[in-house]
Amino acid sequence: MMHNIQTLISAEELNARTAELGKQISEDYKGKEVHLICVLKGGVMFMVDLSKQIQDIPVTMDFMAVSSYGNEVSSSGVVKIVKDLDESIEGKEVIIVEDIIDSGRTLSYLVNILKDRKPNSIKICTLLDKPDRRVVDDVQVDYTGFTIPDKFVLGYGLDYLQRYRNLPYIGTMDS
Ligand SMILES: O=P(O)(O)OC[C@H]1O[C@H](OP(=O)(O)OP(=O)(O)O)[C@H](O)[C@@H]1O
Numbered sequence: 001m002m003h004n005i006q007t008l009i010s011a012e013e014l015n016a017r018t019a020e021l022g023k024q025i026s027e028d029y030k031g032k033e034v035h036l037i038c039v040l041k042g043g044v045m046f047m048v049d050l051s052k053q054i055q056d057i058p059v060t061m062d063f064m065a066v067s068s069y070g071n072e073v074s075s076s077g078v079v080k081i082v083k084d085l086d087e088s089i090e091g092k093e094v095i096i097v098e099d100i101i102d103s104g105r106t107l108s109y110l111v112n113i114l115k116d117r118k119p120n121s122i123k124i125c126t127l128l129d130k131p132d133r134r135v136v137d138d139v140q141v142d143y144t145g146f147t148i149p150d151k152f153v154l155g156y157g158l159d160y161l162q163r164y165r166n167l168p169y170i171g172t173m174d175s
C-alpha cells in the first residue's frame with residue numbers, strides 16, 4: 001500500500017539549502033579538516049549531499065547507528081548504540097550530521113558520549129529541526145537546514161516503517 005504524501009520541502013529547496021550549509025562549513029573550517037559523523041540511517045542522504053558541497057578543506061567521514069525510535073513514531077527515550085564509529089575522533093573537528101532533531105534525546109546522548117572521546121571540537125548539523133518537540137535543553141545546534149512545525153515527516157532519508165527513505169524530497173503524510 002502507498003500513502004498519500006504531500007511535499008513539504010522540494011528537492012530543489014533541499015539542494016539550495018544544502019549548498020548554503022556546505023559553503024558556510026567550508027568558510028567556518030577554513031585551514032582545518034572536518035570529520036563528518038553520519039547518524040544512520042536517516043542522516044545518509046543529507047550527509048552525502050552536504051559532503052559534496054564542502055569545498056577546499058579535507059573531509060573525512062564515519063558512520064554511527066543509534067536506535068531510539070525503532071519502528072515507533074515517537075521516541076521512547078531510550079537510546080542505544082547499534083553501530084559504533086570505526087575510527088577514533090580524538091583531536092578531530094567533528095560535525096555530527098543528522099536528518100532531524102525532534103525530542104533532542106538522540107543528540108543529547110550522542111554528544112555526551114562523543115565528548116568523552118576528546119575531539120578537538122564537536123558541532124551539530126541537522127537538516128531539520130522541530131523545536132516545539134524538544135524535551136532536553138542541553139543540545140546546541142550549530143547548523144540547521146530548515147525549522148519545521150510539529151508534523152511527522154518522511155523522505156530524503158527519513159522513513160515511515162522503514163519505507164520512503166528514497167524520496168528525493170521531504171513530505172508529510174495523511175494519517
Ligand atoms: O530528537 P529525537 O527525538 O531523538 O529524534 C531524532 C532521531 O530520530 C530519528 O532516528 P530513528 O531512531 O528514527 O532511526 P533511523 O534514522 O534509522 O530511521 C532521526 O534520524 C534522529 O536520529
Ligand SMILES: Nc1nc2[nH]cnc2c(=O)[nH]1
Pocket residue numbers: 069100101102103151152153154158159160
Ligand atoms: N521519519 C521521521 N522520523 C522522525 N524522528 C523524529 N521525528 C521524526 C519525523 O518527523 N519523521
